[in-house]
Amino acid sequence: MPGLTSKQAQERLRRDGENELAAAAKLHPLRMFLGQFRDVMVMILLAATVVSAFLGELTDAVTIILIVLLNAILGFLQEFRTEQTLESLRNLTAPTAAVCRDGKWQTIPARELVCGDVIRLEAGDNVPADAALTSAAGLAVNESILTGESEAVSKQAGSPEDTRNDLHKKNIVYAGTAILRGSAEATVIATGTRTQMGQISTMLQDVQQEMTPLQKRLAGLGKVVALLCLGVCAAVFLAGVLRGEPVFDMLMTGITIAIAAIPEGLPATVTIALALAVSRMMKRGALVNRLHSVETLGCASVICSDKTGTITENRMxxxxxxxxxxxxxxxxxxxxxxxxxxxxxxxxxxxxxxxxxxxxxxxxxxxxxxxxxxxxxxxxxxxxxxxxxxxxxxxxxxxxxxxxxxxxxxxxxxxxxxxxxxxxxxxxxxxxxxxxxxxxxxxxxxxxxxxxxxxxxxxxxxxxxxxxxxxxxxxxxxxxxxxxxxxxxxxxxxxxxxxxxxxxxxxxxxxxxxxDPPREAARTAIRTCARAQIRTVMITGDHKNTATAIAKQAGLLRGKKAMTGEELDALTDAQLDACLDQYAVFARVNPAHKLRLVRAYRRRGEIVAMTGDGVNDAPAIKEADVGVAMGQSGTDVARQAADVVLTDDNLATLVDAVEQGRCVYANIRKFVRYLLSCNIGEVLTMFLGILMGMPVVLLPTQLLLVNLVTDGLPAIALGLEPPEPEAMQKPPRKPDESFFSDGLMGRIFFRGILIGIGTLGSFSVVASMGGTLEAARTAALCTLILSQLVHVFECKSEQRTLFSMRYGNNLWLVGAVLVSLAVLAAAIYVPMLRVIFSTVLLTGQQLGIAAGFSLAVPLCSSIFGLFSGKRKKRDC
Known part of the structure; x- marks a missing residue:
């Protein structure tokens, strides 16, 4: 076949452009890094750093700035990795092509191919552009990179007039696919972004990364904390000045209390909890590219799964x-x-x-x-x-x-x-x-x-x-x-x-x-998802009958139906949204179908996890709330577009990761409950003391000691709580559900108020019994810290009381509390530390008063909870 002349090829190259995939506009890495500091909570922490340094608390300032930098680096790495996805896609195209130009065969860079060029293909070649076969001898092509199906596809020449490059056509070979056996000649019909691979690169550019549900909740929490800090600082300052206290002293006290109100340990504790979950997931075969996606997995309501290798063995x-x-x-x-x-x-x-x-x-x-x-x-x-x-x-x-x-x-x-x-x-x-x-x-x-x-x-x-x-x-x-x-x-x-x-x-x-039979582990995982009210959907390029039969064997259909990509094309978005619940299998789909299905589920308010291994899955993986790629069979493009990579290509591993995600969110609620209750208790102690005309109940250094002892190790140890047995027996959280749902905010304020009242009570009783101001402050310090350390055990569960709690399932928490108690004891009994923290030795009676106020409230609360729980069971 004569092919094109060099002149014709040059004209078409100028008209159509080079045979390359689209390159996204690159953001400078420095701008990308600086963009990580726009978050409200980050700005509050930076302000706290400046204030801490001004007050001479350099240790606190360094700690806070390290927390901020760690979060910024993690965010930068995620954004930078996303930028590499399109670059990997560009590298999949063949570097050279055998083409007939000016009546003779020659090898040219694949980027110079144009429509109308005649190319030659042999076993082992990568197809350089979408082309229509004009002759083929025993040709078999691996199209898994585009279709997700690993079985070799036989190809043969077709009608010269058939030049559309739709997927699944027997007479068309597609850019990026591999020739397994045979040989062929073909005419190029699409290059660059007009190839099937090019259309995928365009879709990847159009997908925008959104904040995860946890990031949205933490941003909202940051705004609340910011208003709280400003309000507390202003109220304490005004109350003190109206009482006749020195203006500068009250300004410093107000700023100190505001710092006490900031849960500066929260970002670090969230990051550590997520990192520990990542470590646990890694041991089970799930590698996490994006920290916050761990928690997002926990609220997944739909898992869109590929068939081959995920639900099935990927072996005939x-x-x-x-x-x-x-x-x-x-x-x-x-x-x-x-x-x-x-x-x-x-x-x-x-x-x-x-x-x-x-x-x-x-x-x-x-x-x-x-x-x-x-x-x-x-x-x-x-x-x-x-x-x-x-x-x-x-x-x-x-x-x-x-x-x-x-x-x-x-x-x-x-x-x-x-x-x-x-x-x-x-x-x-x-x-x-x-x-x-x-x-x-x-x-x-x-x-x-x-x-x-x-x-x-x-x-x-x-x-x-x-x-x-x-x-x-x-x-x-x-x-x-x-x-x-x-x-x-x-x-x-x-x-x-x-x-x-x-x-x-x-x-x-x-x-x-x-x-290709279903994995036994996948059957179990699908049953687990059903109990957790997570919908599992199969999206595959395979034939409808095959997909339906596998879905039945895997226990996935459950009375639902199957739809083909052709049937999907016939529906408007409104029609698709209306009937989406009726289907559990989508067969014979292309990359655009997968992307459309993910967007349809998200329009309905679902949190979507999308699994895949091929380039064809990359746009949908990137669009989903959690993109999941296969580590064994997956392409580099799919893995880089994903938030999570399964090293064993097993759906059961993903379901384990969902359980870890639910556990992470539960643990974040636990230490947010703990940190905010403690901080509210500290603020109320100071604020009510000033309003009641008392001397300053706790000095700034003592408040910083409280934060050091209670906001650090115990909060982090709460992030190590194992999943509760009923974690996968509850429906997934709704995306718009408040972080403080199920009465959490009420419990936080109620417990914070009780901590504050107990601390003031200890201060007042010791003072009224003849104790010095230093002794009253030391007793108040002991009460505040002890009541918070008792409260940390209450935060282990939202359902159990202190009498029914499992204490032995998290020995890290027990150890953290013992270390905190040791620090408190050192602050009272080590002479040099007594000077730094303005503490004194307490008598046995004074220690008893402090301990009594610390334990009275949680014990009463637990007793009340125990009886109310029994009453609920009787009512049931």
């Missing part, structure tokens, strides 16, 4: 065999060595079934795949099952590999067969004939084995094996075989027929049905 497995008029089942999945050949539940030795033995022999010899194990294999002679542990190492076509594994389970080894029957000639699989043959030595002569589509093999056969004998194959019997093929196909099995040419007789051997 022979499950049914029909040979000699008898039906057999094959156990074991994927590349597992263990497995058996069963008939009506009982083990069968293929040596006793000639037709079955010949079928496995045909499947093993008529193959280009290889299978081996590094471990020595036991002899399988006269056995009905293989019991070896481990998996096979394989190379070759997944279908042929499945047949070799099934033959090994029946004790038939390809290596042994090849030694006895060397290959004389092989006719590879052809997309037009849809069959393959191999001629091997057989004693003094030769025989030929055939395998392929049943409607291509059956017409060749005039005989069949029956009980070890070769008998004629009649038309009525062929009709029975065709019905068997339909029955197996209805079960989503890929069906192959087998035959043996011995002399002039072509003998039908039987059928093998295979599929």
């Amino acid at each position: 497995t022979v499950t049914h065999v029909i040979a000699g008029g008898e039906e057999f089942s094959v156990t074991g999945t994927g590349l597992q060595m263990a497995g058996a050949i069963l008939q009506e539940g009982h083990g069968v030795n293929p040596a006793s079934k000639p037709a079955l033995r010949e079928l496995f022999t045909c499947g093993a010899l008529c193959s280009t795949a290889e299978i081996h194990s590094e471990a020595p294999q036991k002899s399988q002679r006269n056995r009905s099952a293989r019991t070896d542990r481990g998996t096979w190492s394989v190379t070759g076509d997944p279908t042929e590999v499945a047949l070799l594994v099934a033959a090994e389970k029946g004790g038939i080894s390809r290596k042994q067969l090849l030694r006895a029957h060397p290959v004389q000639r092989m006719e590879p699989f052809d997309s037009e004939t849809r069959r393959m043959s191999v001629t091997v030595s057989d004693g003094a002569g030769t025989c030929t084995y055939w395998k392929g589509a049943a409607d291509c093999i059956l017409p060749l056969c005039g005989f069949q094996m029956e009980g070890g004998r070769v008998v004629p194959l009649t038309e009525p019997e062929k009709a029975v075989i065709r019905r068997q093929v339909l029955t197996l196909s209805d079960q989503a099995l890929r069906v192959l027929a087998f035959a043996k040419q011995d002399g002039s007789a072509c003998i039908y051997l039987g059928l093998a049905g295979m599929l």
Whole structure:
């Protein structure tokens, strides 16, 4: 074929542009980093840093600035990583192309290709542009990067007028896909952003990253805290000045109390809690690219899952065999060595079934795949099952590999067969004939084995094996075989027929049905999601019947229906939103369909987790609230677009991550409850003391000691709380649900008020009993810290009281409280620290008063909760 001239190519290159994917406008890394400091809470913390440094508290200032920098660095890394996604996509295109220019073949940079160029493709090539095939010989292409389906796609030349580059077309090859076998010539029909890969790059550019639900809640909390700090500072300052206190002293006191009101430990504690959850998830096979996505997983209400490799094993497995008029089942999945050949539940030795033995022999010899194990294999002679542990190492076509594994389970080894029957000639699989043959030595002569589509093999056969004998194959019997093929196909099995040419007789051997079976762990995960009221949806490029059958086996349908991409195109957004609940499977979809489905679920207020492994999944992964990529089978583009990467490609791992996400959010609520209750108690202690005409109850250094002792280790240790047993038995949180839902804000204020009243009570009683001002302050300090350390155990659960709490499930918290108690004791009993913190030694009576006020409120609260809980149970 002549192709274009150089002049024509240059004109089209100027008109259409180079064959490259779109490059996004890059943001300078410095601007990206500085943009991390726009958050309200960050600004409050920076202000607190300045004030702390002004007051001489350099340790606090350094601590706060480190917290701010850590959060900024994490945010910068996430944004910078997102910028690399499009760059990885650009690297997938082929660097060069074999093209016919000026009547001769030459190799040029792929970016110089234009529409109308004639290109040549060979096995091992990456397709440089979308092109229509003009000739093809045994061409098979791996399109998983675009469709998500790993099975090789056979291609053949089509009509010269058919030049649309829609997906799933037999006469079109797509940029970025790989030629597995065969050769072809094709005419370029789309380049650059007009290719299927280019359309994906455009979609990736259009997707905007949004704040996670937790980030939105923390931003709202920051505004509340900012108003609270300003209000407290102003109120304390005015109250003190009106009482006649020195203006400068009251200004410093007001600022100190405002700092006490700031939960400066909150950002650090949130980051640490998320980081610890990331560590736990990593041990279970989930790598997190974006910290806040851990919590977002916890409120996921819809999981949009790919089929291949996520719900299924991603390995074709022979499950049914029909040979000699008898039906057999094959156990074991994927590349597992263990497995058996069963008939009506009982083990069968293929040596006793000639037709079955010949079928496995045909499947093993008529193959280009290889299978081996590094471990020595036991002899399988006269056995009905293989019991070896481990998996096979394989190379070759997944279908042929499945047949070799099934033959090994029946004790038939390809290596042994090849030694006895060397290959004389092989006719590879052809997309037009849809069959393959191999001629091997057989004693003094030769025989030929055939395998392929049943409607291509059956017409060749005039005989069949029956009980070890070769008998004629009649038309009525062929009709029975065709019905068997339909029955197996209805079960989503890929069906192959087998035959043996011995002399002039072509003998039908039987059928093998295979599929990519659902993972057992995926079935369990889908049931867990159902209990947690999380909807699991399958979105796949596979055929509708196959997807539906797998969904049934995995327990995913549950009365729902399946929809194809073509049917999806026929719906408006409003129609789709109205019927979305009726469907659990979306089959034969392209990247735009996946993106549209994710957006449809999000329009309905759902929090969406989207899994995928191919370039075709990248836009939907990036658009979803939580994008999840496969670590084993996933492309670099998918992994970089994702928030979470599953190292084992297993849906069960994602469900474990959801549980961790729910645990993280519960723990964040726990330490927010703890920190705010404590801070409210501190503020009220100071504010009410001033209003009641008392001396300043706690000095600024004593307030800073309280923050050091209570806002640090105990709050962090609360972030280590394990998931509660009922975590995956509750519905997911709604995205617009308040952070303080279920009465949390009321409990925070109530407990903070009680802490403040208890501290003032301790101060007043010690003072009224003749204690010095320093002793009263020391008693108040002890009461405030002790009551907060008791309260930390109350915050372990929102349902249990102190009497029913599990104390042993978080020893880090027990240790943190003991360390805090030790710091308090040192501040009172170490002479040098007594000078720094203005404390004095307390008498036994004064210590008893402080401890009594600390314990009275939580004990009364727990007793009340215990009786009210019993009353609720009786009412139920």
